[in-house]
Amino acid sequence: MSLLEVKNLKVAYGGIVAVRGIDLDVEAGELVALIGANGAGKTTTLKALAGMLRPSGGSVHYEGASITHEPSHRLVHRGIALVPEGRGVFARLTVEENLAMGAYIRDDRHEVRSDLDRIFTLFPRLKERRTQTAGTLSGGEQQMVAIGRAMMSRPKLLLLDEPSMGLAPLMVQKIFEVIASISAQGVTILLVEQNARLALQAASRGYVMESGAVTLTDAASVLLESEQVRQAYLGE
Amino acid sequence: MAGKPMDVKVKIGIVLIALALAVLPFMLASVGTAWVRITNLAILFCLLSLGLNIVVGFAGLLDLGYIAFYGVGAYCYALLASPHFGLHLPFWIILPIGAGLACLFGVLLGAPTLKLRGDYLAIVTLGFGEIVRVFLNNLSQPVNITNGPQGITLIDPFKVDGFSFSKTETFLGLTFSGPIKYYYLLLLVLLVVIVVNVRLQDSRIGRAWVAIREDETAAQAMGINTRNVKLLAFAMGASFGGIAGGMFSAMQGFISPESFVLVESIMVLAMVVLGGMGNIWGVIAGAVLLSFVPEILRYTVEPLQKAAFGRLVIEPEVIRMLLFGLALVLMMLFRPAGLFPSKTRRREFAAGEQH
Numbered sequence: 001m002s003l004l005e006v007k008n009l010k011v012a013y014g015g016i017v018a019v020r021g022i023d024l025d026v027e028a029g030e031l032v033a034l035i036g037a038n039g040a041g042k043t044t045t046l047k048a049l050a051g052m053l054r055p056s057g058g059s060v061h062y063e064g065a066s067i068t069h070e071p072s073h074r075l076v077h078r079g080i081a082l083v084p085e086g087r088g089v090f091a092r093l094t095v096e097e098n099l100a101m102g103a104y105i106r107d108d109r110h111e112v113r114s115d116l117d118r119i120f121t122l123f124p125r126l127k128e129r130r131t132q133t134a135g136t137l138s139g140g141e142q143q144m145v146a147i148g149r150a151m152m153s154r155p156k157l158l159l160l161d162e163p164s165m166g167l168a169p170l171m172v173q174k175i176f177e178v179i180a181s182i183s184a185q186g187v188t189i190l191l192v193e194q195n196a197r198l199a200l201q202a203a204s205r206g207y208v209m210e211s212g213a214v215t216l217t218d219a220a221s222v223l224l225e226s227e228q229v230r231q232a233y234l235g236e
Numbered sequence: 237m238a239g240k241p242m243d244v245k246v247k248i249g250i251v252l253i254a255l256a257l258a259v260l261p262f263m264l265a266s267v268g269t270a271w272v273r274i275t276n277l278a279i280l281f282c283l284l285s286l287g288l289n290i291v292v293g294f295a296g297l298l299d300l301g302y303i304a305f306y307g308v309g310a311y312c313y314a315l316l317a318s319p320h321f322g323l324h325l326p327f328w329i330i331l332p333i334g335a336g337l338a339c340l341f342g343v344l345l346g347a348p349t350l351k352l353r354g355d356y357l358a359i360v361t362l363g364f365g366e367i368v369r370v371f372l373n374n375l376s377q378p379v380n381i382t383n384g385p386q387g388i389t390l391i392d393p394f395k396v397d398g399f400s401f402s403k404t405e406t407f408l409g410l411t412f413s414g415p416i417k418y419y420y421l422l423l424l425v426l427l428v429v430i431v432v433n434v435r436l437q438d439s440r441i442g443r444a445w446v447a448i449r450e451d452e453t454a455a456q457a458m459g460i461n462t463r464n465v466k467l468l469a470f471a472m473g474a475s476f477g478g479i480a481g482g483m484f485s486a487m488q489g490f491i492s493p494e495s496f497v498l499v500e501s502i503m504v505l506a507m508v509v510l511g512g513m514g515n516i517w518g519v520i521a522g523a524v525l526l527s528f529v530p531e532i533l534r535y536t537v538e539p540l541q542k543a544a545f546g547r548l549v550i551e552p553e554v555i556r557m558l559l560f561g562l563a564l565v566l567m568m569l570f571r572p573a574g575l576f577p578s579k580t581r582r583r584e585f586a587a588g589e590q591h
Contacts, residue, residue: 052456076459088454090447092580101447104440105459133583153459 001064003028003157003188004049010057011041011048018044020212021058026157026190031183033199033220034192035233036209042192043085045209046161049190050082051075062157076105081155085162087146091135095126098134098145102152112152119148122178140171147178151187158182160191164198176202196233200224208233257423261416272415276487278527279422280480285507285523286429286516287476292505293514293578294442295469296449298358300501301345301365305474307372307496308341309334309481311382314491317392320383327394331482338478339471341368346470350463353452365501372493387492394421394486401486418487425483429476433516436472445469446580510567512574521575533559 006024010017019041026032036042047053049060051072060068067075072082090098099119103112120127123144129137134145143163150158163179164172176198183189183202193199200206200220208216208229216228223229264271288302312334316325345364349357376384393402393414401421402414436442444465447455456462485491503526511522537555541548567575573582 050457052453071461072456073459073461076457082457084453084457088451088457090450090454092450092583093446101443101458104443104447150457 002026003030003063004190005061006045006049006058007061008058009045009048009055009060011044011053012056013044017056018212019048022207022209022212022214024207024214026188028156028188029186030205031179031189031191031203033196033203033206034190034209035194035196035199035206035229037233038194039211040209041212042209043161046082046159046190046192050080050159052082073105076153076155079154079156080159081150081153081157082159083146083150083161083163086165087139087142089134089137089142089145089149092133094131094133095137095145096130098149099126099152102149105153115152115154119151122151122181123148138171140167140175143167143171143175144178147175147182151182155187157188157190160189162192162194164193164195172198196229197224200229261419262410265411265413265416269413269415272413272419274528274531276415276418276422278524279419279426280484280487281504281507281527282426282520282523283422283429283480283483284477284504285511285519286433287473287480288504289473289508289514289516289519290433290436290445290476291469291473292508293519294437294445294449295466296445297466297469298354298361299470299473300358300362300498300505301368302361302473302477302504303496303498303501304345304365304368305338305341305477306481306484306500307368307493308338308474309478310485310491310495311372311388311481312337312478313482313485314388314391315381317486318388319390320388324392326396327392327482327486331479334482335475335478338481339475342470342472342474343467345474346467350466362498362501365496365498369493369496369498372496382493385493387490387494389490391485391489391491393489394418402489415487418483422483425479429479430516430520437516441465441468450580506564510564510574512577514578514580515574515576518574518576518578525575529563530560 002025004024004026006022008021008023009019010021011019022045024034024045034042034045044053048055051067051070051074055068058068059066062075062078062080067078070078090101093101096116099116100112103115106112120130125141126144126148129141134142137145147160147163160179163175167175172195179189179191180202191199191203200223203220206218206220206223207214208223216223216226218226224234261272261275264275284302284306287305288299291297291299291302313327313330315321316323316330316333317327318324345361349360352360372382373385375382382388393400395401401417404411404413406412444455444460447458447460448462448465452462484495507522507526508519509522510526511520512518533555538548541550
């Protein structure tokens with residue numbers, strides 16, 4: 001049984017269908033990439049999985065139970081955390097306050113404290129800037145805050161939406177290193193990315209989305225070699 | 237905050253403030269009872285501002301129709317304790333009903349506006365405030381409920397057995413007039429409301445409001461039930477307004493829809509913004525200042541003109557609003573975050589200067 005099982009998922013904004021029935025599985029401990037061009041429906045899919053959008057059809061099962069219509073706040077309790085597109089840090093709160101907000105659903109203060117220290121070891125940069133407001137950080141640092149904040153809820157499944165968006169190449173590298181180390185800790189990750197090469201290099205499996213449908217799925221290494229992917233997404 | 241031993245200086249400060257507040261009405265009464273009434277209204281505005289601060293300051297939801305809840309509370313009290321329906325329920329029954337009713341109206345306003353943000357929310361709340369006022373104005377037909385623009389008169393004062401808040405009594409050689417009694421009652425209510433606000437601010441709900449104010453989508457991703465938490469902000473803010481309204485009714489003995497117009501909503505909002513959104517003490521300072529300054533101007537503008545020109549050149553009412561507007565503009569120029577900004581507001585403006 002997969003950790004996440006998506007069957008024939010459909011999502012529509014009013015009359016406009018953004019996701020037209022996709023199937024997707026994520027096994028526990030896996031890092032799966034969902035790649036595709038702008039407007040392919042990747043973010044919509046992720047938002048639906050995080051309970052922020054209501055699917056218009058299909059089903060989503062998580063740990064064997066249906067979560068198709070669960071609202072986001074309950075999904076966080078079940079261990080699904082979303083790092084939203086564009087980071088969505090609390091700009092006027094400090095780095096530390098942002099991270100503390102990530103532990104909103106938890107009441108085990110001591111554990112939260114030690115988790116905070118773990119996040120600071122993962123992102124030493126954030127420790128240096130713990131009292132700075134998140135809005136004054138660079139894009140990459142904000143992405144670190146967003147990821148760290150999501151980790152504070154102790155997720156089993158981490159949904160990452162375009163973590164490389166708008167970042168300098170060096171910072172992208174750094175963020176992907178962190179994603180790899182989070183994955184190595186056993187957290188299951190579903191990664192949505194436009195940067196197909198990096199995403200497929202980090203992932204074990206990949207899905208390719210095109211105009212609201214999954215057109216290709218295979219092991220990440222196979223996709224990296226595939227003619228179709230190379231032409232459409234790797235610019236070769 | 238809690239648990240920390242209090243500084244001796246802080247303790248002395250609190251005692252001094254308490255003493256000052258205790259003797260204040262007698263000093264004001266020696267100038268004129270009108271000043272005690274003005275002070276009472278100022279405390280009512282403190283209550284209103286603290287209520288609105290929950291919605292605007294804590295949760296970041298711009299509400300331009302807040303006075304409607306004040307009106308609901310006021311009319312609830314007036315209808316249940318006046319000859320209008322011949323009902324004379326005691327105030328400790330009506331005030332909770334008024335708070336509950338206002339709370340219900342808060343949810344009624346909150347529920348359809350959950351998905352709205354910023355400007356759109358402001359417009360809907362503005363409309364809501366007007367709807368309530370128009371209803372108060374017109375619900376005299378076909379069944380006379382609100383008595384229309386004439387308002388409701390002869391509203392009962394607060395009474396506990398033989399002790400009435402409207403009668404003057406002498407106790408220990410001191411004359412306790414009606415307004416002075418209300419002053420102490422209002423002060424007590426204000427104290428309770430302040431404590432509730434401080435506790436709320438430091439609570440989980442307070443943190444959820446901060447998260448929603450900063451970024452609603454991210455707040456959702458943190459596992460916050462944004463729908464319920466926003467409704468709670470509307471409901472709590474509204475019920476404080478309802479309580480204030482009930483007390484206003486009892487104090488004045490007469491209410492009409494004219495007291496619940498848009499300008500009053502704007503006034504309360506100005507108090508919150510001017511004092512410092514999200515900061516309880518700032519909001520109180522804003523309310524006190526904006527309540528007193530216009531009154532002080534009222535009493536100084538006329539004599540000053542007479543002394544300078546020998547006659548009244550400009551109507552006091554006109555110049556009062558002029559000076560008031562000027563003061564607001566100057567405030568926003570020199571202290572844009574408010575007189576006593578909250579921590580996060582201060583940061584926002586500091587960050588603005590850095591870039």
